[in-house]
Amino acid sequence: xxxxxxxxxxxxxxxxxxxxxxxxxxxxxxxxxxxxxxxxxxxxxxxxxxxxxxxxxxxxxxxxxxxxxxxxxxxxxxxxxxxxxxxxxxxxxxxxxx
Numbered sequence: 001x002x003x004x005x006x007x008x009x010x011x012x013x014x015x016x017x018x019x020x021x022x023x024x025x026x027x028x029x030x031x032x033x034x035x036x037x038x039x040x041x042x043x044x045x046x047x048x049x050x051x052x053x054x055x056x057x058x059x060x061x062x063x064x065x066x067x068x069x070x071x072x073x074x075x076x077x078x079x080x081x082x083x084x085x086x087x088x089x090x091x092x093x094x095x096x097x098x
Contacts, residue, residue: 004047004048004049004050005049005050005052011049011051011056011059014049015049015074017076018074018075018076018077018078019046019047019074019075019076020046020047020048020049020073020074021039021046021047021048021049021071021072021073021074021092021096022048022049022050022051022071022072022073022074023035023036023039023048023049023050023051023069023070023071024051024053024060024063024065024068024069024070024071024072025050025051025052025053025068025069026052026053026054026068027052027054029068029069031068031069031085031086032068032069034086035069035071035086035087038086038087038088038089038092039089039092041089042089042092042093045093045096046096053065053068063080063082067084067085069084069085069086070082070083070084071083071087071092071095073095073096073098081095081098083095
């Protein structure tokens with residue numbers, strides 16, 4: 001799978017099928033840049049969508065993103081869970097299995 005750099009306009013379409021991990025990030029954020037490397041390691045396990053918080057403020061408000069990096073995992077049943085802060089690739093895989 002690839003990592004998609006999404007935006008507010010196509011977000012609902014990107015998450016509509018579920019089992020999507022969304023990374024809310026900013027280019028200037030050190031922990032976000034560290035997380036980027038860890039996401040590369042798991043991109044074959046899960047669909048990943050990256051949302052730049054600086055360009056998608058309304059989407060951040062919608063999901064209560066107040067700190068970055070924030071990962072939100074959208075499940076097939078329409079529910080979602082979130083994680084704030086850096087986690088490594090093993091932590092990411094554990095997070096999406098919750």
